Amino acid sequence: MDVVELSRLQFALTALYHFLFVPLTLGLSVLLAIMESVYVMTGLRVWRDITIFWGILFGINFAMGVATGITMEFQFGTNWSYYSQYVGDVFGAPLAIEGLMAFFLEATFIGLFFFGWDRLSKPGHLAVTWCVALGSNFSALWILVANAWMQNPVGSHFNPDTIRMEVTDFMAVLFNPVAQSKFVHTVAAGYVTGAVFVLAIGAWYLLQGRHRAFARRSMTVAASFGLASALSVVVLGDESGYNTTENQKVKLAAMEGLWRSEPPPAAFTIFGIPDPERRETRFAIQAPWMLGLIATRSLTTVIPGIFELVDDAKARIGHGMEGYAAMRSLGAAEPTAAVRRTIEERQGDLGYALLLRRYTDDPTKATPEQIERAAWDTVPNVPVIFWSFRVMVALGFYFIALFAVMFYVSSRRAFEQRRWLLRLSFWSLPLPWIAAELGWIVAEYGRQPWIIEGVLPTFLAASPIPAGNVWLSLAGFFIFYLALLVVDIFLLVKYVRLGPAESWEIPDLATRQAPPGGVALEEVAPGIAPSAPES
Amino acid sequence: MHVPLDYDTLRVVWWALLGALLVGFAVFDGFDLGTAILLPFLGRTDRERRILINSIGPVWEGNQVWFILGGGASFAAWPPVYAASFSGFYVAMFVTLVALILRPVAFKFRGKVDSSLWRSIWDWALFFGGLAPAVIFGVAFGNLLQGVPFRFDHDLRVVYTGTFFQLLNPFALLCGLVSVSMLIMHGAAYVRTKTLEPIAGRARAAGILASLLTLALFAVGGYYAYLTLDGYAVSSQIAANAPSNPLRKTVEVATGAWMRNYDRYPWSLAAPILGLVGALLTAAMFAFRREKAAFVTSAAAVVGIVATPGLAMFPFIMPSSSEPNASLTAWDASSSHLTLFVMLIAVVIFLPIVLAYTAWVYRVLRGKVPSHIFEPGGHAY
Numbered sequence: 001m002d003v004v005e006l007s008r009l010q011f012a013l014t015a016l017y018h019f020l021f022v023p024l025t026l027g028l029s030v031l032l033a034i035m036e037s038v039y040v041m042t043g044l045r046v047w048r049d050i051t052i053f054w055g056i057l058f059g060i061n062f063a064m065g066v067a068t069g070i071t072m073e074f075q076f077g078t079n080w081s082y083y084s085q086y087v088g089d090v091f092g093a094p095l096a097i098e099g100l101m102a103f104f105l106e107a108t109f110i111g112l113f114f115f116g117w118d119r120l121s122k123p124g125h126l127a128v129t130w131c132v133a134l135g136s137n138f139s140a141l142w143i144l145v146a147n148a149w150m151q152n153p154v155g156s157h158f159n160p161d162t163i164r165m166e167v168t169d170f171m172a173v174l175f176n177p178v179a180q181s182k183f184v185h186t187v188a189a190g191y192v193t194g195a196v197f198v199l200a201i202g203a204w205y206l207l208q209g210r211h212r213a214f215a216r217r218s219m220t221v222a223a224s225f226g227l228a229s230a231l232s233v234v235v236l237g238d239e240s241g242y243n244t245t246e247n248q249k250v251k252l253a254a255m256e257g258l259w260r261s262e263p264p265p266a267a268f269t270i271f272g273i274p275d276p277e278r279r280e281t282r283f284a285i286q287a288p289w290m291l292g293l294i295a296t297r298s299l300t301t302v303i304p305g306i307f308e309l310v311d312d313a314k315a316r317i318g319h320g321m322e323g324y325a326a327m328r329s330l331g332a333a334e335p336t337a338a339v340r341r342t343i344e345e346r347q348g349d350l351g352y353a354l355l356l357r358r359y360t361d362d363p364t365k366a367t368p369e370q371i372e373r374a375a376w377d378t379v380p381n382v383p384v385i386f387w388s389f390r391v392m393v394a395l396g397f398y399f400i401a402l403f404a405v406m407f408y409v410s411s412r413r414a415f416e417q418r419r420w421l422l423r424l425s426f427w428s429l430p431l432p433w434i435a436a437e438l439g440w441i442v443a444e445y446g447r448q449p450w451i452i453e454g455v456l457p458t459f460l461a462a463s464p465i466p467a468g469n470v471w472l473s474l475a476g477f478f479i480f481y482l483a484l485l486v487v488d489i490f491l492l493v494k495y496v497r498l499g500p501a502e503s504w505e506i507p508d509l510a511t512r513q514a515p516p517g518g519v520a521l522e523e524v525a526p527g528i529a530p531s532a533p534e535s
Numbered sequence: 536m537h538v539p540l541d542y543d544t545l546r547v548v549w550w551a552l553l554g555a556l557l558v559g560f561a562v563f564d565g566f567d568l569g570t571a572i573l574l575p576f577l578g579r580t581d582r583e584r585r586i587l588i589n590s591i592g593p594v595w596e597g598n599q600v601w602f603i604l605g606g607g608a609s610f611a612a613w614p615p616v617y618a619a620s621f622s623g624f625y626v627a628m629f630v631t632l633v634a635l636i637l638r639p640v641a642f643k644f645r646g647k648v649d650s651s652l653w654r655s656i657w658d659w660a661l662f663f664g665g666l667a668p669a670v671i672f673g674v675a676f677g678n679l680l681q682g683v684p685f686r687f688d689h690d691l692r693v694v695y696t697g698t699f700f701q702l703l704n705p706f707a708l709l710c711g712l713v714s715v716s717m718l719i720m721h722g723a724a725y726v727r728t729k730t731l732e733p734i735a736g737r738a739r740a741a742g743i744l745a746s747l748l749t750l751a752l753f754a755v756g757g758y759y760a761y762l763t764l765d766g767y768a769v770s771s772q773i774a775a776n777a778p779s780n781p782l783r784k785t786v787e788v789a790t791g792a793w794m795r796n797y798d799r800y801p802w803s804l805a806a807p808i809l810g811l812v813g814a815l816l817t818a819a820m821f822a823f824r825r826e827k828a829a830f831v832t833s834a835a836a837v838v839g840i841v842a843t844p845g846l847a848m849f850p851f852i853m854p855s856s857s858e859p860n861a862s863l864t865a866w867d868a869s870s871s872h873l874t875l876f877v878m879l880i881a882v883v884i885f886l887p888i889v890l891a892y893t894a895w896v897y898r899v900l901r902g903k904v905p906s907h908i909f910e911p912g913g914h915a916y
Contacts, residue, residue, distance in 0.1 A: 063643035066596070067636040073606055077621025078628050082692045084621070088614025089870045093878055096607035100885045104600045108889075108896055111593030119899050131892075159871070161778035163691045164614070166871040328689075334783075463622035464694045473629045480633060484640060491647050 004462045006470040007079040010477065014071050015444075016437050017481055021065035023436050026140060026187055027194015027229075028058045029106075029133035033126075034221060040126045050218055051129070052117075053500035054198065059114060060491050064484065066107070071477070079470065083451055083461035089166045090156045090173060091146055098142030106135025140190070141183050148179035151248060151447060153455050158350055160327065160335040160343050165455060181236060182443075188232035189439065192399050193432040195226025196425075199406060201496055203425035206416050211499050219425075220410045227403035234396045248453060250378055251446040253306045254385040256291055257281035260305035265292020274382040279306070281386075306379055313352060313375040317366075320353030322346055325364045351455040358459055377449045377457075385446045388438040395435040402428060538876045543775035543866070545875040549612040550852070550865040552882060554845045556608055560601035561841045562721075562834050567591040567598055569722020571638070571665030572715070575658055577726060577737045581651065584658060590729035590904045592642060597893060599635070602668075611878055615693065615781060615868045616852050619685050620675075623695035627671050627702065634667035665722075666715065673714025676844050677707030680764060680793065682856030687782060696857050706759060713752045717840055720745035720817060724833040727826045729904050735826075742821045742829065746836070750814040753840055757807060766792025766847075767854040767862055774866065781867045786859035793847045803846040809839025 001009070032051055039047030073095060076084050084092075109131040116125055149156075155172030156165050167173065202219035205211045253259075257274040258266065259281065268290030272281040295303055304312075323346025326339040335343070343350070355374040356363035366374075406425065409415055415422065451458040540548075570591050578584030609617040621628055637660045645657035681704070684697035723742030727735050770787040777783065797804050813836025820829035848854070850865040869875060 059643055060647075063639040067639045070603060070635050071632055073603060073610075074621060074628060074632055076610065077606070077617045078625050079622070081618035081622035082690075084610060084618040085614055085691060085693060088610050088617060089874050092607065092611030092614060092617070092870070093874055093881075096604065096611035096878060097881050097885075099600060099604035099607040100881060100889065103603060104597065104885075104889045105892075107600045108597035108893055111596055112896055112899060115589075115593040116899065159778065162780050162871075167874050167877070170873065170877045463618075463625070464692060465622055465625050469625045472626065476629060476633065480636070484636075487640070487644060491644060494647070 001467070003465060003467045003470055004459045006467055006474055007462045008458065010079060010470060010474045011075060012444075013474075014068065014075065014477060014481070016440065017485075018065070018068040018072055019436060019440060020433060020485075021061050021068060022140070023190035023193035023432065024061045024197060025058070025065045025136050026190025027192065028054060028061070028197065029129075029136045029194075030191060031194050031198060031221065031225060032058060033129045033133040034225065035218075036126050036129045038221075040122050046213060046217060049500055050214060053214070054218070055113065056495050057197075057492060059110075060488060060495070062110060064488050067484075068481070078473075079463050079465075080451070080461050081463035083456065085164060086456055086461070087153075087156075087165045087452055089164060090149060090153070093167070093170070094142045094146040094149075094173070098139055098146075102135050102138035102142060104135075106132050106139065109135065137187055140187050144183045144186055145174060145176065145179045147443075148176045148182050149173055150450075150452050151182075151443070152176055152178040153452050158327075158343060158347055160340055163327075165452075184236045185233060186439075188229045188236060189432070189436050191229035192226060192233055193436065195222040195229060195403065196399070196428055196432045198222035199226060199403075200426045200429035203415075203422040204496070205499065207419065207422050207426065212416070214500050216410075216413075216415055219406070219415060223403055223406040223410045226399070227407045230396070230399040230403050234393075234400060237393075237396060248447065249304055250306065250309050251380065251385070251442075252295060253304065253309060254380045254382045254446055255389040255442065256303075257284070257382060257386045258291075258303065258305045260307050261302050262305070264302050265289045265296075265299045266303045267291060268294065269386075272386070274386045276379075276382050306382075310375045310379065313378045314371055316349040316352040317355060317371050317374055319346055320349035320351065321356070321364055321366065323350045324353035328362075328364065348454070351450070351452070351457070354460055355449065355457050357457070380446045380448045385442055388441045388445075392435050392438040392442065395431055395438075398428075398431070399435075538872050540876060540879075541776065542872045542875075545872065545879065546775065546865050546869050548879060549608075549869060549875050550849070552879075553605070553608055553613065553852075554842065556601060556605040557845070558838050558841050560598075560605055561718075561837045563601050564595070564598040565718045565837055566721045566725035566830075567595040568665040568669055569718035569720070570726055571661040571722075572669065572719055573722050573726065573738070573741060574665075575662050577734055577741065578658075581654060583734055584654070585646070586730055586734060586904050587726060588642065588645065588661070590726060593900050594897065595642065596639065597896065599638070602635075608878075612870050612875060613852065613863075613868050614870060615691075615779070616863050619683070619693040619695070619853055619863060622693065623683055623685055623697070624675060624678075624702065625695075626699045627675065631668055631671050634664045637661070638664040665718075669715045669718045670711040673711035674702060674707045676714070677704075677710030678702050679853055680710070680760065680844055680848065681706060682765070682767065682788075682854040682859070682862070684857035685855050685861065686858040687861050691780070691782070706756075706764065709752065709756050709759065713749065713756055713840065716745050716748040716752055717814075717837060720749050720814065721830075721833045721837055724817060724821070724826075724830040727821070728830050731903060739821050739824070742833075743818050746814045746818040746821065746833070749836065749840075750811060750818070753807075753810055753814065757843075761791070761794060763790065764793060765790050766794070767851050767859060768792045768795065769850070769864065769866075773850075777867065779867050779869050779871070781861055781863055784860060784864075784867060786854070786862050788859055796847055796849055800846075803849075806839050806842040806846050810836050810843055811839075813837075813839055 032054055035047055035054065036051040038044075039051055076091075109128045112120070112128045113125075113132055116128055120128065153165070154176050155167060155169035157168050158164075159166045198218050199222040202215040202222065205215035206219075257269050257272050259279055267286035267288045269281060270285045270287055272284035274281045289299075292299065292301070292303065323343050326335075326342040326346075327350065352374075353363045355377055356366045356370055358377065359370040359373060360366050402425070405421065409418060409421060447453060449457050449459070451461045538545075570587060574584060574587050578587045606617070609620075641657040641660040641664060645654055645661075648654075683695075684701070685693055685695045687693055720742055723738045723745055726738040727742060730738065765788050768787050768789060769784055771785040773784075813832050816832040817829050817836055820826075820832055852863050852865060852868060854862040870878070
């Protein structure tokens with residue numbers, strides 16, 4: 001593998017790994033704030049213990065989220081130095097503001113969340129918890145503003161003096177429509193993750209007959225919060241899809257396995273096997289009209305298929321080549337007026353000429369065959385995108401159903417009478433992570449071959465460093481991350497098994513010899529007795 | 536959009552802000568890195584180590600954001616610097632990352648299993664997590680002062696042309712030692728204010744030793760740099776408002792060029808003097824048992840020592856040793872005029888807020904580490 005492939009693999013692994021922890025941080029931080037709000041409003045100690053117990057699990061997860069997030073911020077510089085140089089003027093700003101506005105907030109208050117119970121008044125501590133939740137959510141906002149610009153690079157232009165992209169309209173970057181829908185979609189997905197986490201562990205306690213009052217209350221919060229969130233994910237996911245149709249037509253066509261345009265309104269392919277060799281989707285089962293309605297919200301708009309989009313790409317490569325001829329002469333030299341004019345005219349298509357750099361060092365002299373190949377490079381991996389998308393959407397609808405049923409059951413106070421539902425809830429635990437990771441695969445793998453859609457191809461963006469260095473860091477991350485994951489899961493399981501030992505349940509517990517964790521009550525007490533966690 | 540501040544003004548402001556973030560990182564995160572380095576030596580029992588860990592436990596996470604923000608700010612305001620330094624120092628950055636990843640998990644995981652082997656593993660993880668960044672940042676500064684081998688191609692793609700081991704040269708290693716002893720001094724001063732005997736007494740001894748060592752090493756480093764180090768100077772006309780293209784200037788290399796700023800801006804001598812006097816006073820304050828004063832003078836020494844290379848190199852941020860004309864300076868390695876301005880607005884709005892709530896958190900946590908947090912029902916790592 002060359003340095004580009006290694007760097008991509010490392011980025012994919014570390015990003016997917018980072019996102020094992022992010023959604024739970026997003027969801028649990030808000031759930032903690034809600035639970036503690038109930039405590040402060042009602043004054044019932046149960047709710048304080050609920051907050052503290054979920055807070056322990058939150059803390060273990062939060063540490064991993066922070067730790068793996070640092071890798072993400074540094075990796076742009078270490079492995080994608082040309083990307084950083086080429087678009088840092090635009091892309092760096094939201095990342096820096098994330099640190100300033102969001103990460104400082106959550107990181108400063110997370111310490112007080114754990115250490116402040118004795119030092120702060122009730123409302124004071126509640127304010128701290130809300131600051132942590134606010135900080136994590138703001139953090140997601142700025143990261144997604146940055147990510148959205150990679151999908152839809154608005155508010156910027158190519159500057160021939162500095163040979164890079166620069167901001168022309170910061171508000172356009174900030175209010176990028178893709179950023180808006182991505183933010184709500186992603187944050188709501190995090191809330192679903194938090195809610196499923198609480199629901200599943202609560203269900204496990206009820207199945208064991210332990211901590212019943214604690215579990216029922218936790219699950220009630222999770223079911224209502226989860227239902228609202230799951231509905232938002234799907235509704236706002238649709239918004240996200242709508243934006244994709246405006247900005248990334250190829251990604252939409254790949255998601256749908258749509259090789260050629262159909263007369264509007266297009267059918268939605270429920271099942272099919274996209275075949276990139278034959279460039280068709282085989283065994284397709286279709287629902288008429290549905291895609292046209294979802295994607296364009298009209299009966300008459302044509303959704304272009306992959307073949308049509310490749311033709312477009314060919315034309316844009318041609319335009320871009322003229323701009324590239326001017327750009328190639330730059331280096332240290334001051335661009336002439338003619339060069340500036342050419343580049344200005346060909347702004348939007350310069351990136352397409354860069355696609356030719358995979359096949360020739362001099363795109364201005366590309367052969368028609370090379371142009372053809374570069375144009376087909378704009379098509380992402382159709383089967384992966386097609387299936388990732390379908391599984392994600394199916395899971396989204398499953399979460400709505402699960403939470404709707406659990407919400408109904410919770411309003412009837414009948415959790416324990418339906419053990420199969422408790423089992424279903426417990427086994428649903430891994431599903432939100434699967435959905436979230438697949439969502440990122442659709443978004444980012446579906447953006448290939450671009451690192452910045454239409455502006456910079458991924459293969460040009462990597463650092464020109466020895467492949468051996470990346471092998472070293474990749475192997476290091478792999479071993480290190482695997483070890484941390486083992487420890488992380490070990491600790492989560494340990495603390496879930498120990499469970500909350502609230503005062504009001506002590507008689508219930510005391511009748512038992514030892515909880516399933518194998519720890520007698522006396523041993524439970526120092527670590528996680530009433531209001532007594534080690535954070 | 537009309538930008539009401541000149542490009543050159545904004546560049547100087549952002550040069551100063553990047554420096555301020557690094558200084559903020561050294562002053563705030565510095566004491567918890569130093570405390571982590573001292574952990575296995577000052578804490579002899581599990582309980583003593585828990586006291587040490589809990590002295591920094593509630594605050595280290597916010598402190599570390601100074602570094603994260605330093606990285607983010609260099610990405611946003613100095614993209615070529617971010618690209619060249621992070622990719623050029625690839626292996627060193629990887630080791631730094633491992634250290635910075637170990638810290639959060641070690642803090643959170645250590646107390647969660649009651650086994651001496653488990654806790655000892657995380658203690659050494661914390662030690663490594665404190666030591667590695669301290670060494671690497673010092674070594675990095677040592678290399679920046681000497682210049683780093685990199686060039687740009689005609690697309691302005693930065694290419695590092697050296698090796699990893701080249702970074703470990705004698706002067707850079709000396710800077711690494713300055714950095715480690717400085718952070719140990721600062722950590723000891725912090726521990727001294729937050730703990731009681733016997734830890735406080737050990738911290739005092741370590742603090743006296745570390746501040747005298749810092750004084751000596753910093754003085755030796757400065758003398759060595761004065762005598763032998765090649766500095767850099769822009770030899771063509773400086774265009775402070777020109778677009779950020781680092782290939783449009785010429786640079787000369789001359790021994791003693793880093794000392795010219797002391798003639799041009801005599802006030803910049805304040806930085807090395809602050810470093811030397813601060814370290815000396817810290818040793819004295821430790822000796823006279825003035826614990827709070829020792830922390831203040833130690834913080835002053837850290838400010839002086841970190842600011843010294845930054846001021847001496849101005850306007851250079853990252854000189855190139857292999858192709859000096861490609862050096863990155865404050866005048867040709869910044870973001871665009873608009874980005875610098877928008878980012879400045881963000882800083883003006885949010886930095887005071889950050890400082891305000893950070894001060895509030897420290898106020899809530901003021902005083903010695905209370906021992907009751909280790910009782911059943913307490914809140915501690």
